[in-house]
Amino acid sequence: MSRWLTTLLTCLLVQNVLAIDVNPEDETSLKNAAKTVATTMIDFYNARDSKDIPGKFDETWWEGGSMFMTLIQYWYLTGDSQFNDAIQEGMYWQKGDDNDFFPSNYSQYLGNDDQVFWGLAAMTAGELNFPEREGEPSWISLAEGVFNGQIPRWDMTACGGGLRWQIWPYQDGYNLKNAISNGGLFQLSARLALYTKNATYAEWAEKIWDWSHSTPLLRKTWVIADTTTNAANCKDHGDHQWTYNYATYISGAGYMHNYARLFPTNGTESKWLEGITGLIKTSDQFFPESGGKQIISDITCEPINKCDRNQKTFKTYFTSWLGFMSLIVPSNVTSEIMGKFKASAVAAGQQCSGGSDGKHCGIRWTKKSEWDGTIGLEQQMSVLGVLNAVLVPFAAEGPYNADNGGKSKSDPHGGSNPEGSVGPEPITTGDRVGAGILTAIFVIFWVGAISWMVVGGK
Template identity: 90%
Template sequence: MPRWLTTLLTFLLLQNALAIEVNPEDETSLKNAAKTVATTMVDYYNARDSKAIPGKFDGTWWEGGSMFMTLIQYWYLTGDSQFNDAIQEGMYWQKGDDNDFFPSNYSQYLGNDDQVFWGLAAITAGELNFPERSGEPSWISLAEGVFNGQIPRWDMTACNGGLRWQIWPYQDGYNLKNAISNGGLFQLSARLALYTKNATYAEWAEKIWDWSHSTPLLRKTWVIADTTTNAANCKDHGDHQWTYNYATYIMGAGYMHNYTNGTEGKWLEGVTGLLKTSEQFFPKSGDHQIISDITCEPIDMCDRNQKTFKTYFTSWIGFMSLIVPTNVTAEVMGKFKASAVAAGQQCSGGSDGKHCGIRWTMKSEWDGTMGLEQQMSVLGVLNAVMVPFTADGPYNADNGGKSKSDPHGGSNPEGSTGPAPITSGDRVGAGILTAVFVLVWVGAISWMLVGGK
């Protein structure tokens, strides 16, 4: 046998041996695999250049919230508390002066989707009774702070409603309305409704869902557009298909089904319709059983954000399976098992053979990539497959939830869970403030370019 062939076979056998073995029917196997994946992910977090700032990642802010959310789920499902101090430290550090995850150090460039992911991390902590620190705001009040911070941004200047993608006029994307911002607030509202039983949250969840349904962001055919524009009065659509857009609307609809005790058929119809359309994310290359972000993975063009998207689809739907009829999620939960096995086989990179790739449809052939985001995606699907082994949760105020609600939390303390309706005067005032802000900003940029050289 030629030496090069012997070397190649040895390499392939070694890679297969180093991959993480996952038995989706065995809780111990899943916990061991999850611990390996989570430890490597946190190693990336601890080695970042910005490690002096708890919760802040290099080059991105929002991913901190999504990583902590995934680790909170991991803690709940495994009982492994070794990362809890880091989670608490990062979450409280980034909560901002107004307890709404809008810290002044980063608020000038954040989008609505960035902020809402931290709110979803906070409500996850509340729903799973993740430990709170004395003297700090409750997890649920922090989630309510995000809600109270975002509702005033509901934009009636075009499309008869909706959240813009970005918050500030100078940002690219300010004139877009997108699925993850609106779907994220919808999901947060639905989960707050179920946890607190406060009808105002449910009213907003329904308002956001119905508005989304009036645009291409949530078509009647259950196809979700990624974006639409104010310029076209939200009639156009950017149709890149992403797992997390579907996941956030599915999750919110599942919570609303539970909140309404199944009395409103539209919520379960939404869950089943969106799950059916989501079958596109289980392509032929993975025998229609292994999840893939089909817009970027087959052409190996996923950026760091996109590499996290499968995390949310798998872990969110995994937890939602506890509060909707079993038959609704049985098929996709079965596919998560196959995806978890394939994901483990992708974890054969790096010097230790435990770093994971992102293209799970390649199965045992490691795709050559590794990073914190890849680890997070694998941990997400392992979390999803562990959910059926756990009988309890998600908790709420009526069934053992310990985190306390504060409907006045965050930057809108005068409101009674959300602001009063936006008036014409409010819109005029907002327009004046925006104009002043833009003038000041333009002046500052001009000074830097001309007088500040």
């Protein structure tokens, strides 16, 4: 045997030995794999330049919320509490002065999608009874603070509604309406509805879904556009396909389906079931031939090695959100995709063969045992997400709500917008008009402020 072939085989064998072995049918195997992946992810977090600011990542803010959300799921599914102090510290530090995850240090450049991910992290903490600290607001009230902060931004100046991608007029993307911002608020509203049984949240969830369904963001064919523009009255569409866009609408529909079973009204239960099944079917595109149609891939960027750090996290949400949703919808709805998550978890573990320790994970799981040469916190988060999803069936119960053991207390007036916060009354036409007026005032104020700064700076 030639020397080069011997060397090659040795490298392949070493790589296979160093990869993380995952048995998706064995809870202990999954927990051990998840612990290895989570520990490496926290190593990246602790080594960041901004480590003196709890919850703040280098050059990004929103990823802190998504990482903590994934770690909260990990704690619930494994019982490993070693990261809980870091989670609590970061979540409370970034909650902002008004308990709405809109901290003044970063608010000038945040988008609606950035903020909602922290709200979904708080929602996850509340649903899973993650420990709260005395003297701090409840997790559910923090999620409600995000809801109350975003509802007044519902924009009636174009397209008949919808959230803009960005919050401030001077930001690129302010004139776009996108799937993740609207889908994120939809999901948050749906989960708050199921947790609190407050009908206002359910009404807003249905309103956001129906509005999205009237645009290319949620087509009748169940294809989701990433973006659409105010200039085209939301008739155009940016068609890059991303797993997390589908995940947020699918998961929110699952919570609304469960809510509709508790409060039956004119066939809405079937409405949500149709949405879930249609969107999951369209999501087949994310399981390409290169992975035997069983291994998940963000097909827009992975095959060409062009995923940025944000995009490397997207599979986290698709797998973990649908995994938890499987607990609250009929099992036949999610059985096929949960099977694919098992295959994806095995392949993801084989991608965890990089770095000096041979345990750092890549992002292209369809390459299986051939490590793709990348490492990072985002790669670790994606692998932890799919391991969490496969661990979900081993969970005895959950997600909790106020009627079945949820300990976190609701505060419908949470956050900085008590006048616009939800109370026991459902939304009215006046509420809708008020939201449009607030948006108009907001735009006028900022245009004036920017004009003043331009003139004053000359």
